[in-house]
Amino acid sequence: MKIVRRIGVPPSARGSTSTSTCPDVFELSDGNFAVIGTEATEMLERELPADAARADYERIVVVSRETLVRAKADIPDA
Numbered sequence: 001m002k003i004v005r006r007i008g009v010p011p012s013a014r015g016s017t018s019t020s021t022c023p024d025v026f027e028l029s030d031g032n033f034a035v036i037g038t039e040a041t042e043m044l045e046r047e048l049p050a051d052a053a054r055a056d057y058e059r060i061v062v063v064s065r066e067t068l069v070r071a072k073a074d075i076p077d078a
Contacts (some may be wrong), residue, residue, distance in 0.1 A: 001028050001029055001030050001032075002028065002029045003026045003027075003028060003029075003034065004026070004027045004028060004029050005026065005027050005074075006024065006025070006026055006027075006074075007025040007026060007027055007033065007071040007074045007075060008024075008025055008067065008068075008070040008071030008072075008073075008074055009070045009071075010024075011023070011024060013070075014064075014066055014067065014070060022036070022067075023035070023036055023037050023038070023063045023064050023067040024036040024067065025063070025067065025068070025071045035061055035063055036061075036063075037061030037062050037063040038061060038062045038063075039059055039060075039061055040060050040061060040062045041054070041059045041060045044060045044062075045060060048060075
């Protein structure tokens with residue numbers, strides 16, 4: 001599995017002064033997406049709706065609204 005492309009604009013285009021540690025979204029060679037965000041599993045797990053759960057190997061991450069809004073145009077419809 002490899003990163004194929006960034007989804008959205010680079011952090012510098014969102015006003016980041018340090019492009020090395022900012023939320024980001026990437027499309028992977030297998031068609032899935034990888035997200036860099038702030039780890040928030042412990043804080044948000046109890047907030048999950050009753051029909052949602054995470055596996056032991058999964059984490060809940062927070063990505064800024066601007067990151068996803070700026071990525072929206074690059075996310076495929078299908």
